[in-house]
Amino acid sequence: MAKKRTLIVGDVHGCFNELMELLEMVNYSKKEDRLIFLGDLINKGPASIEVLEWVKKEGSEVILGNHELGFLDYLEDSEEKKKKFELLISQMKGKENEWAEWFKTFPLYIEEEDFIAVHGGIVPGKKLEDSPAELLTRIRTWNLGKEGLGKKDHPGWYEFYHDKKLVIYGHWADEGLNVKETTIGIDTGCAWGGELSLIHLETKEVHQVKAKSAYYDLKKELKGL
Ligand SMILES: [Mn+2]
Numbered sequence: 001m002a003k004k005r006t007l008i009v010g011d012v013h014g015c016f017n018e019l020m021e022l023l024e025m026v027n028y029s030k031k032e033d034r035l036i037f038l039g040d041l042i043n044k045g046p047a048s049i050e051v052l053e054w055v056k057k058e059g060s061e062v063i064l065g066n067h068e069l070g071f072l073d074y075l076e077d078s079e080e081k082k083k084k085f086e087l088l089i090s091q092m093k094g095k096e097n098e099w100a101e102w103f104k105t106f107p108l109y110i111e112e113e114d115f116i117a118v119h120g121g122i123v124p125g126k127k128l129e130d131s132p133a134e135l136l137t138r139i140r141t142w143n144l145g146k147e148g149l150g151k152k153d154h155p156g157w158y159e160f161y162h163d164k165k166l167v168i169y170g171h172w173a174d175e176g177l178n179v180k181e182t183t184i185g186i187d188t189g190c191a192w193g194g195e196l197s198l199i200h201l202e203t204k205e206v207h208q209v210k211a212k213s214a215y216y217d218l219k220k221e222l223k224g225l
Helices: 016-023 048-058 066-076 082-092 096-105 135-136 216-220
Strands: 006-011 033-037 109-111 115-118 168-169 183-185 195-200 205-210
Touching: 006 109, 016 048, 016 205, 048 082, 048 096, 066 082, 066 096, 066 135, 109 183
Parallel strands: 006 033, 115 168, 168 183
Antiparallel strands: 006 195, 109 115, 195 205
16 A cells, blocks of 8 residues: 655754654654655764664665765775764664665665655756765755865755756755755754754645754864764
């Protein structure tokens, strides 16, 4: 039987309590709802492992976020991004390779007849299937035709997106809930003390719960920690 609702959740970043509250708020049911996560389940918030364990057990769909991709890179070359993953590695208690094997199964995007879900966004001028993981998971602004990610004052990737198919994305907590005609950003910065957001795809209703605390310090983010 087809599921009644498609529920898409923004960047959870270890905010387990807020996730449970949000799913309760919308009366989520595994049997009746298709549940998709936009990636970045881990880091910043307090309870990455609880989030991972719950999502894995539930069998929900997860799109690869830049934090999961970074974690896989970290396991390849542990010196480079050590600070970013130190806490997570200690929380994983020796099971980092098991989690990595699961992360490797996450798609870079989900594309269906009526929507695309992706962590960062659509890379201008590239077909989805030809877009590099690095950009699909990290894009916010676009550097006007030059390859690579834009800087803060460049326009958002969605300014260059002219297709009719709706794109649901995360990753851009600074902009918060960002509803445009064919793009909707739902990373509302829960780990920084904002909200955790979910969109009901069929009705476009957005549901949110407020973070119980600001778990993450913006200054640390700016220092690249
Ligand atoms: Mn992200």
